[in-house]
Amino acid sequence: MAPRQGKVFKLAWPLKTIIQRSAFLALISLAIALLFLGKANIGVVEKMRTTATDFLAPILATISEPVDAFHKGVARVQKLTSLIEENERLREENARLLKWQAAGRTLEQENENFRQLLNALSDPLVLPITARVVGDSGGPFVRTLLLNAGRRDGVRVGQAVVAPLGLVGRIAEVGERSARVLLLTDLNSRIPVVMEKSRHKGILVGDNSSSPLLDFLPTNAKVAPGDRVVTSGDGGMLPAGRPIGFVSSVTERGIRVQAYADWTRLEYVSVLRYDLPGMSSPDMNPGDLGESRLDAK
Amino acid sequence: MSQTLAYQFNRLLRGSVPFAITVLLALMSVVPIGISGYAIVTPSFAAISVFYWSIHRPYLMGAPLCFVLGLLSDFLTGAPLGLSSFLYLLIHAIAVSQRRIFIGKAFVLTWFGYFLIAFIIAILSWIIACLYSLAILPLTPILVQYALSLLVFPLFAWGFGMLQNNLLRLT
Numbered sequence: 001m002a003p004r005q006g007k008v009f010k011l012a013w014p015l016k017t018i019i020q021r022s023a024f025l026a027l028i029s030l031a032i033a034l035l036f037l038g039k040a041n042i043g044v045v046e047k048m049r050t051t052a053t054d055f056l057a058p059i060l061a062t063i064s065e066p067v068d069a070f071h072k073g074v075a076r077v078q079k080l081t082s083l084i085e086e087n088e089r090l091r092e093e094n095a096r097l098l099k100w101q102a103a104g105r106t107l108e109q110e111n112e113n114f115r116q117l118l119n120a121l122s123d124p125l126v127l128p129i130t131a132r133v134v135g136d137s138g139g140p141f142v143r144t145l146l147l148n149a150g151r152r153d154g155v156r157v158g159q160a161v162v163a164p165l166g167l168v169g170r171i172a173e174v175g176e177r178s179a180r181v182l183l184l185t186d187l188n189s190r191i192p193v194v195m196e197k198s199r200h201k202g203i204l205v206g207d208n209s210s211s212p213l214l215d216f217l218p219t220n221a222k223v224a225p226g227d228r229v230v231t232s233g234d235g236g237m238l239p240a241g242r243p244i245g246f247v248s249s250v251t252e253r254g255i256r257v258q259a260y261a262d263w264t265r266l267e268y269v270s271v272l273r274y275d276l277p278g279m280s281s282p283d284m285n286p287g288d289l290g291e292s293r294l295d296a297k
Numbered sequence: 298m299s300q301t302l303a304y305q306f307n308r309l310l311r312g313s314v315p316f317a318i319t320v321l322l323a324l325m326s327v328v329p330i331g332i333s334g335y336a337i338v339t340p341s342f343a344a345i346s347v348f349y350w351s352i353h354r355p356y357l358m359g360a361p362l363c364f365v366l367g368l369l370s371d372f373l374t375g376a377p378l379g380l381s382s383f384l385y386l387l388i389h390a391i392a393v394s395q396r397r398i399f400i401g402k403a404f405v406l407t408w409f410g411y412f413l414i415a416f417i418i419a420i421l422s423w424i425i426a427c428l429y430s431l432a433i434l435p436l437t438p439i440l441v442q443y444a445l446s447l448l449v450f451p452l453f454a455w456g457f458g459m460l461q462n463n464l465l466r467l468t
Contacts, residue, residue, distance in 0.1 A: 020360070027364045028386050034379030039429060045378055052372035056324075060373075064328045071331045136336035137374055138327035140438035141426045143337070144375035146327065173375075180375050187430050208434055210334075264333045 050175035057148045057178035060134040128270035143186035150177040158237040160272040166243040166260030194232035214255040315350040315357045327373045340446035349457045351392035363389040419443040
């Protein structure tokens with residue numbers, strides 16, 4: 001490995017430098033060419049990415065295992081310190097939620113009855129695919145996650161990704177057994193949303209900041225901080241009515257939305273398999289239950 | 298004969314340590330840690346490694362390896378493909394051309410060198426990313442990442458130094 005010092009080497013020194021320099025220049029140009037190819041959205045680049053992530057996802061899954069375990073251990077110790085308060089709080093919450101559950105059941109039944117009376121179409125079936133987060137963006141340029149589920153599990157480009165508290169983003173790239181999620185805070189993220197109360201529709205535009213911008217609302221829409229924002233289901237890829245976040249600030253420069261999702265605790269997420277009969281092609285978003293490897297169980 | 302073969306193999310293994318360690322660091326930088334906001338400002342461990350080895354063992358961290366490592370980070374992070382390759386190649390080129398300044402001098406000088414080079418790289422990467430996405434990206438996360446990288450640099454340099462003294466003394 002160390003350059004062998006000798007007469008031949010001394011003679012070949014200029015030649016070696018020239019070769020090294022030109023190799024360096026070639027590699028630099030190759031990197032720039034790759035940037036342009038990627039920008040031009042050439043299929044080859046995406047194919048390369050998905051192949052690479054397919055290969056890397058299992059390795060990352062293995063590496064993140066001990067980190068997860070450590071993290072869980074720390075969380076456990078933290079919980080131990082506030083066990084009694086936590087228990088008290090949960091009891092109260094449970095009592096409150098039981099009331100809500102009763103109310104929810106009545107409303108669900110009532111809704112069902114009305115649907116039948118009106119002969120309204122019910123919402124299509126939504127099937128969650130649970131996937132582990134094996135990688136995060138690890139840098140300032142993109143807001144993405146890497147999942148260890150892919151095409152063979154029924155994941156397709158465009159599907160919604162939700163965490164327990166709310167929407168996280170959408171699937172941007174799919175490999176055979178890995179997928180990349182474009183978080184709703186990413187610069188390239190656009191999600192059709194609706195204000196939960198006023199039913200005004202808009203687009204949630206990510207800009208790499210922690211709170212995305214709510215744009216394209218009708219000019220007469222009244223928005224106040226605290227208003228809930230949910231998915232509108234426009235475009236047919238995302239189920240309607242999924243919670244996203246709340247309006248955090250309304251200024252002249254725009255309306256900012258704070259997502260409900262807890263970005264620090266994304267260990268597992270659900271990819272929503274969702275099919276509007278006759279509207280989405282099965283290739284894009286499979287509604288066929290027999291296809292997925294997960295459904296075989 | 299078998300002894301020389303074993304020797305060659307040993308040499309090869311030892312020689313691939315800088316590359317292997319950088320691969321590992323690139324993988325580690327995307328593993329979700331669960332600290333709020335950390336994913337965005339994760340220090341670029343791989344860049345530190347490329348810088349260190351380009352100074353101390355340039356023939357074990359050649360330009361093609363830097364290119365491959367850049368591709369790997371871009372695949373892992375989902376950043377525009379080619380961005381990290383370009384940046385790592387630049388770090389490599391600057392480090393190799395200036396290595397005589399750093400070799401055998403106080404560590405603070407290397408740290409200062411990294412302080413300058415990483416700043417150039419941070420600003421350059423921001424400009425490229427802005428051009429790539431045709432938008433003005435927030436600069437703060439990039440500067441925070443730069444500051445964090447700078448902070449962890451001595452730790453990594455110390456670890457690499459240990460490796461270099463113990464494993465790579467002969468290479």
